[in-house]
Amino acid sequence: MLERIRLESLREKVTTAEDAVKIIKDGMVVGSSGFTKAGDSKAILAALAERGKTENIQVTLMTGASLGHGIDGKLADANVLKKRMPFQADPILRNKINNGEILFIDQHLSESAELLHTKNLQNIDVAVIEAAYIERDGSIVPTTSVGNSVTFAALAKKVIIEINTEVPEEVYGIHDIYQAEDYPYRNVIPIVAPWNKIGRKSIPLDPNKVEAIVFTNKKDSPADITEPDHKTTAIAKHIIEFFENEVQLKRLTDRLLPLQAGIGKVANAVLTGFKDSNFYDLTMFSEVLQDSTFDLIDSGKLSFASASSITVSAECYERVLGNLSKYREKFVLRPQNISNTPGLIRRLGVIAINTAIEFDIYGNVNSTHIGGTKIMNGIGGSGDFARNAYLSIFVTQAASKENKISHVLPMVSHTDHTEHDVDILVTDIGLADLRGLAPRERAQKIIDNCVHPDYKEELQSYFDRACERGGHTPHLLEESFSWHLRFSETGSMKKKTTEEVYN
Amino acid sequence: MLERIRLESLREKVTTAEDAVKIIKDGMVVGSSGFTKAGDSKAILAALAERGKTENIQVTLMTGASLGHGIDGKLADANVLKKRMPFQADPILRNKINNGEILFIDQHLSESAELLHTKNLQNIDVAVIEAAYIERDGSIVPTTSVGNSVTFAALAKKVIIEINTEVPEEVYGIHDIYQAEDYPYRNVIPIVAPWNKIGRKSIPLDPNKVEAIVFTNKKDSPADITEPDHKTTAIAKHIIEFFENEVQLKRLTDRLLPLQAGIGKVANAVLTGFKDSNFYDLTMFSEVLQDSTFDLIDSGKLSFASASSITVSAECYERVLGNLSKYREKFVLRPQNISNTPGLIRRLGVIAINTAIEFDIYGNVNSTHIGGTKIMNGIGGSGDFARNAYLSIFVTQAASKENKISHVLPMVSHTDHTEHDVDILVTDIGLADLRGLAPRERAQKIIDNCVHPDYKEELQSYFDRACERGGHTPHLLEESFSWHLRFSETGSMKKKTTEEVYN
Structure with a gap:
């Protein structure tokens, strides 16, 4: 397992989800990986929902898009969510949003990262990112989604990494990690065909921001496949x-x-x-x-x-x-x-x-x-x-x-x-x-x-x-x-x- | 005057507006220069409105945006407009649109040229373009607007040019004429700052498409400047x-x-x-x-x-x-x-x-x-x-x-x-x-x-x-x-x- 942390100095950060989740405090903004149920946090957000059962803690949660394993519902049930963005698809969370108990910002999915980079949204306090493994330079090889994780890793003050051993390390290379420059020095995004790869294979991250690493081994929630009617x-x-x-x-x-x-x-x-x-x-x-x-x-x-x-x-x-x-x-x-x-x-x-x-x-x-x-x-x-x-x-x-x-x-x-x-x-x-x-x-x-x-x-x-x-x-x-x-x-x-x- | 037609072979195309406008037939799609009252057709569209008074002729008129000199109203009054796009700002035309007498397509201004290039709109039969002068290669130096003229010139079967001698030839160089490639071979538009110039100084045009050239000497309609209240x-x-x-x-x-x-x-x-x-x-x-x-x-x-x-x-x-x-x-x-x-x-x-x-x-x-x-x-x-x-x-x-x-x-x-x-x-x-x-x-x-x-x-x-x-x-x-x-x-x-x- 530990060999998935190739930057050896980070191995001492391995801990339990219950311990790691303590980094998240009441009132914080949390940015989590996860895009339409893929590559989401399996351990930390679940531990946060558990904490919510016995503790008054409320956060703003940003993700890529929707999360799997009913975690949005568990967080909503435990009263942990103050504000949620930019997308959700959970029946329990949806009800609480519609009741006015939880605030939701419904955003164009291309825009959330922009709004963070331009400081048009409150900054991320803690990022939670699922990884296949951590590279020798501290960068993160993500799993089945990229979502907003590159932005969360860049802007968060503290980062918790979930290494999911269910995902083979061979996913290295399926990601194309590229970020636009900051204004006013932004350049062209040089993609002219769907197959153009223009970036790195892993998400850059300052290792000093990594506060905890937890191991998980849980697959993504499967998509519901219904036969065409x-x-x-x-x-x-x-x-x-x-x-x-x-x-x-x-x-x-x-x-x-x-x-x-x-x-x-x-x-x-x-x-x-x-x-x-x-x-x-x-x-x-x-x-x-x-x-x-x-x-x-x-x-x-x-x-x-x-x-x-x-x-x-x-x-x-x-x-x-x-x-x-x-x-x-x-x-x-x-x-x-x-x-x-x-x-x-x-x-x-x-x-x-x-x-x-x-x-x-x-x-x-x-x-x-x-x-x-x-x-x-x-x-x-x-x-x-x-x-x-x-x-x-x-x-x-x-x-x-x-x-x-x-x-x-x-x-x-x-x-x-x-x-x-x-x-x-x-x-x-x-x-x-x-x-x-x-x-x-x-x-x-x-x-x-x-x-x-x-x-x-x-x-x-x-x-x-x-x-x-x-x-x-x-x-x-x-x-x-x-x-x-x-x-x-x-x-x-x-x-x-x-x-x-x-x- | 004729020296404004630097491609000498085109000088024989000079004619009157009344004569030139005959190229436009009932049912045609006309693409005209003009963007918020600037660089619009002063002669041909006026002659078209005149024709409409005595003749049953209806066209689809596309422009850059709104036109000056009340021409949209004159065309509407003369019952010449079947369909108008992508923008207008004329009280007479507006009334006829709202009465259901004239069809109007209200388009994002960036999209009209796209829709023409991709054949998602009916093609242009006749383009009418105001020019400061015609270059030796037949290309057009536009006047106070560019609008959709580059697309109209490229796609129209026939072109009528209005050379406006009110506009000094020194406007050469104030335009940056660039068009994206066709799908699926489209490249990046290499502008990374407002002052970047990436294109030509004149609008490319196949001289064989030029059917008529008319001279005008009329300023653009002035903007209404009201003092701040x-x-x-x-x-x-x-x-x-x-x-x-x-x-x-x-x-x-x-x-x-x-x-x-x-x-x-x-x-x-x-x-x-x-x-x-x-x-x-x-x-x-x-x-x-x-x-x-x-x-x-x-x-x-x-x-x-x-x-x-x-x-x-x-x-x-x-x-x-x-x-x-x-x-x-x-x-x-x-x-x-x-x-x-x-x-x-x-x-x-x-x-x-x-x-x-x-x-x-x-x-x-x-x-x-x-x-x-x-x-x-x-x-x-x-x-x-x-x-x-x-x-x-x-x-x-x-x-x-x-x-x-x-x-x-x-x-x-x-x-x-x-x-x-x-x-x-x-x-x-x-x-x-x-x-x-x-x-x-x-x-x-x-x-x-x-x-x-x-x-x-x-x-x-x-x-x-x-x-x-x-x-x-x-x-x-x-x-x-x-x-x-x-x-x-x-x-x-x-x-x-x-x-x-x-x-």
């Missing part, structure tokens, strides 16, 4: 057909352009759909690599994938970490302020596919808030990608909960992505290509192609009546949220009789 | 004090970082405010240079300004174009897909100051739509800058029209900038620094600092009652637009008695 399959089919048509029209080649896919079953279904297509030599410039990425690599369809984390099933985790000699030339993990940076997304011409909670007739997208008030997870990287993508695609099911909820609405109850940033909308019903269309044209196309039949007539009626009143973006403000309000009151967005509601 | 002065004071405090806290130096300022009197007031400050060696990385820019250059406060156009008063127009030897090392005009590109804005750490129509308690900003439906001008470059800026500042007056309108509201009626992209909000009442704050904290800060006293109590009540119902972003959807609706019904957002409305 008829809706996700339909969405994936619409998208693949759209790409095929773009190739026909010579707007894209059958190599497409680098793909970004948000997390979840639709993204997995779309990527899986490429397996039986004529597309080849595909690449990804994304934030998370899921099972489907490695399946596409195995099938020879995908040449290279760039992201900030690997979030996969237990089977895929073994497959990838057990065959790094096979996969290491096929992917790279970067800091999230590189994987998600606007300039690179535009420079590479990324095709971005992200999930909406709901969208409206003009193509504004709500990715985060149920009923306009209750947060689900957070905006994540969707804004980084959608705004700067070559093509920005959003997907959602047309209706859900026995069709009592329509996901295509007169007006979104919360706006994460404005119509300016949305090119293509897809539901299981169909695809609306909104490029080159003015708002009124967008509305008709969305009503024609995307809305569930149960809601089509009423949505058309809303739009027609709004147009009568006029405006570049016609709306009836007194009625814009009537579907949401009806759902709150009756449990259904439908205007129809009770009989029809339960059909 | 007590509100704009108050807003400017809050912002300058904020900067001074950032310097105190060592988050900024007294050189600040490159400034972007939206068009209008607040931006002018803020820049003017620097004249009597301790800041020095300031720079701009903006889209429009206004009078205040040149005043700051004259006062020695501003070292360099980068933008896509010069939109100034008649006096300042003479001063700048008549003294190019003095000013030419102090500023540069770039294509708008360079001046506004997200990657550069983030790389340079721009401080962005833009104007809001209204903002809400969470810091979402409406920059475009009156009452949620009627467009004013368009989003322009505000989204390019706000999203990627080091600091994103939005300003508006707290209340207007005898305080019958509050510009700080429970919920914006249209979202152009989400709370993720808004750091600082300023009204004449005060400034709210929202960095590092969760939504509920943002709301309280905005209510405390920005709202007009007449509306403070009711806004606090809305927020408090929304919080009781819960949520990460508490709202009462049934009441969110009640202030807008009250204004439609009563002519005032105030809940109070008629007596108080007229106080």
Whole structure:
């Protein structure tokens, strides 16, 4: 075990999680590794949750993105979290945020590191970083994600390292660690293709800041893999057909352009759909690599994938970490302020596919808030990608909960992505290509192609009546949220009789 | 005059505007120079409007941004415009857009050229470009703006050039003409400081595409310069004090970082405010240079300004174009897909100051739509800058029209900038620094600092009652637009008695 601390002077820092966690004091800002459940702290944050059960301690916790092993829930339950950023996906934490018990800052994932470096956020007191091992120079070889760890290591006053012996030391080389210079001397980020590696293989760290090292041997929480259902399959089919048509029209080649896919079953279904297509030599410039990425690599369809984390099933985790000699030339993990940076997304011409909670007739997208008030997870990287993508695609099911909820609405109850940033909308019903269309044209196309039949007539009626009143973006403000309000009151967005509601 | 056509073979193309405009046919897409009234077509678009009076002809018109000399209104009046993009600021055109007679696409100004190059928009049939003169190689030396002219010249099937003899040939060298490569072979844009010049001095053009050349001698429409009033002065004071405090806290130096300022009197007031400050060696990385820019250059406060156009008063127009030897090392005009590109804005750490129509308690900003439906001008470059800026500042007056309108509201009626992209909000009442704050904290800060006293109590009540119902972003959807609706019904957002409305 100790040989994983190659800088021998650091070996004396090895301790237990219970001991190490004492470094964290009430009121501190903690920066922890972890990006969509990958490469997170398994020991220190768990020990912090334990402390919270018997002690009044509250911290601000920043991470890369969401954490695994229910740790956000345990921290929330133990009342340890005062403020959390930039992303979460935990049901217990979510409830406490929505109750107003815990403050949450929902940030573009490319921006958190920027905000720390520019002192626009409070500085990190203690960084907690999962490592495969520590290099002779004290630098850290991270594990299955990079996230914001480079920034946390650079800016934190004190650092706790968790060496996870479940992760083979052979991960050395799968990371590309690069940080932009400070203002006003910032230079270009010299990436012009997803496979460009421009940085170090380990995270630089001043060894004098290392206050404790703990050993763990726990795998990442596995991703929940659900088989595609008829809706996700339909969405994936619409998208693949759209790409095929773009190739026909010579707007894209059958190599497409680098793909970004948000997390979840639709993204997995779309990527899986490429397996039986004529597309080849595909690449990804994304934030998370899921099972489907490695399946596409195995099938020879995908040449290279760039992201900030690997979030996969237990089977895929073994497959990838057990065959790094096979996969290491096929992917790279970067800091999230590189994987998600606007300039690179535009420079590479990324095709971005992200999930909406709901969208409206003009193509504004709500990715985060149920009923306009209750947060689900957070905006994540969707804004980084959608705004700067070559093509920005959003997907959602047309209706859900026995069709009592329509996901295509007169007006979104919360706006994460404005119509300016949305090119293509897809539901299981169909695809609306909104490029080159003015708002009124967008509305008709969305009503024609995307809305569930149960809601089509009423949505058309809303739009027609709004147009009568006029405006570049016609709306009836007194009625814009009537579907949401009806759902709150009756449990259904439908205007129809009770009989029809339960059909 | 003819010596302004240095490629002699093109001299035979000289003709009248009436003759040249015949190249434009019904249904075509026309791309014209012109960015915020600078460097626009003076002859051809006017001749097109004339044709429209007696002929059924409708075109899609793309420009850099807004046009001068009321030409958008004349074209709209003559029923010549089918579709217009990416920006406008004309009262007649605006009305026709809001009536649904003319379609308008409101685009981030950095994106139009991208969308054309990637074939995500219909291609340009005819480009109309104002020039100072034509070089020996057929390339065009533009005038007071660059806008989208480089893209129009590259992609249009046919080109009409307007040589404006009002503009001295000495403008040669004030432009930096650079275009990114096509996908997937795009390289870095090698600008790391506002003063970097990376391109040619003229717009490349295949002379075979030139179908007509017309001569004009008309100045740009002058900018409307209004003296700062007590509100704009108050807003400017809050912002300058904020900067001074950032310097105190060592988050900024007294050189600040490159400034972007939206068009209008607040931006002018803020820049003017620097004249009597301790800041020095300031720079701009903006889209429009206004009078205040040149005043700051004259006062020695501003070292360099980068933008896509010069939109100034008649006096300042003479001063700048008549003294190019003095000013030419102090500023540069770039294509708008360079001046506004997200990657550069983030790389340079721009401080962005833009104007809001209204903002809400969470810091979402409406920059475009009156009452949620009627467009004013368009989003322009505000989204390019706000999203990627080091600091994103939005300003508006707290209340207007005898305080019958509050510009700080429970919920914006249209979202152009989400709370993720808004750091600082300023009204004449005060400034709210929202960095590092969760939504509920943002709301309280905005209510405390920005709202007009007449509306403070009711806004606090809305927020408090929304919080009781819960949520990460508490709202009462049934009441969110009640202030807008009250204004439609009563002519005032105030809940109070008629007596108080007229106080």
